Amino acid sequence: MKKSERHIDPRTVYVKTKYRDIGKIIAFSSGKGGVGKSTLSAFSAMYLANEGFKVGLLDLDLYGPSCHLILGADIGKYPEEKNGVVPPKVSGVYFMSSVFYSENKPLVVRGKGLNDAALEIMTITNWPNLDYLIIDMPPGLGDILLDVSELLTPKFVVVTNESRISMESVKKLLFYIKEQGLPLLGLVENMKMSEGDFIERECKNLNVPYIGKVGFYPDIEENYGEKDGFLKKDVFKDIAGIWRRIHESS
Amino acid sequence: MHEWALAKSVIDTILNIEEGDDIATIIEVVVGIGELQDIAEDIFKEAVDDIKLNTPLKNVKFTYEIIPAVLKCNNCGHEWLYRDSVDKLTDEEKENIHFIPETVHIYIHCPVCNSVDFDAIKGRGVFIEEIRKTH
Numbered sequence: 001m002k003k004s005e006r007h008i009d010p011r012t013v014y015v016k017t018k019y020r021d022i023g024k025i026i027a028f029s030s031g032k033g034g035v036g037k038s039t040l041s042a043f044s045a046m047y048l049a050n051e052g053f054k055v056g057l058l059d060l061d062l063y064g065p066s067c068h069l070i071l072g073a074d075i076g077k078y079p080e081e082k083n084g085v086v087p088p089k090v091s092g093v094y095f096m097s098s099v100f101y102s103e104n105k106p107l108v109v110r111g112k113g114l115n116d117a118a119l120e121i122m123t124i125t126n127w128p129n130l131d132y133l134i135i136d137m138p139p140g141l142g143d144i145l146l147d148v149s150e151l152l153t154p155k156f157v158v159v160t161n162e163s164r165i166s167m168e169s170v171k172k173l174l175f176y177i178k179e180q181g182l183p184l185l186g187l188v189e190n191m192k193m194s195e196g197d198f199i200e201r202e203c204k205n206l207n208v209p210y211i212g213k214v215g216f217y218p219d220i221e222e223n224y225g226e227k228d229g230f231l232k233k234d235v236f237k238d239i240a241g242i243w244r245r246i247h248e249s250s
Numbered sequence: 251m252h253e254w255a256l257a258k259s260v261i262d263t264i265l266n267i268e269e270g271d272d273i274a275t276i277i278e279v280v281v282g283i284g285e286l287q288d289i290a291e292d293i294f295k296e297a298v299d300d301i302k303l304n305t306p307l308k309n310v311k312f313t314y315e316i317i318p319a320v321l322k323c324n325n326c327g328h329e330w331l332y333r334d335s336v337d338k339l340t341d342e343e344k345e346n347i348h349f350i351p352e353t354v355h356i357y358i359h360c361p362v363c364n365s366v367d368f369d370a371i372k373g374r375g376v377f378i379e380e381i382r383k384t385h
Contacts (some may be wrong), residue, residue: 013262
């Protein structure tokens, strides 16, 4: 008898093939924290669902998950199980996050553990047939970015605010995406308060599509967990504009 | 049950990595089940049996090995068995670890130095330990 393959993690091949059935996978990413990835991810998912698409939202910011707050998910209840874990529909969006299994306590874990946790969530989640899967990525460059790039090959939307400090980190992410030949939809400038065009000029210099801007809305948190309220707000017009340009360019 | 998704990942992975005629030479697959994930073995085995039926693996024998979960502290180097800590966990905490084994870092600390910085060096989850072939 011949012995062949040994000690294979069945999750990687499975995730690679399973997620091919999803229409479009879009990863909201940034080199910097605090620029509004989670808000843009969750609002985008709600916007697309409101447009009639079947949309999933996967919160992979395992150190600081927050999409459940924005959508208004009940994290005290386990998702149902049927051929895996079925993401509950919250604010019109099929939603999965580690918070369903962490009691909202901190997950302090090294890189390998982070990879394993992300891979486990991707494996056990039984998504319906989605038009879009929006991924809220953790800030920075690291384990989850590598996993998502390699396993899911999403299209990236990179998020920054108008600060030079933020853009300095974001440039490194853009460099990685371009250098690796990963699909890049472009950059969104979030929480924009000034009339300046620094980020637009940077995009031109870097040959990166500038998708558009989302303004700074001090009352934005009033609509967390409340889809109908969000849809009436000015930020909705900005999100709609962002998606109109993404649809036009892809 | 989420055991079904894990069973499907095992079958799909074998079918993906083994090509064409090679699949016909497979006689046995050894699946390791890490104790940390604490999956329902009977449900998992039943799922494997059901899923393989409609595949070229339908006549392949699947055997299972339970792998004890060994945890090792990165701070003080202490090694211990997960089963020695499990009695201190609530049912909900065990359930959370069952779904995402890394949540163990939320609920268990090193029994010597109290650090959460430890690794599961053995017995984390489901692995294909071996694919045995006729030639």
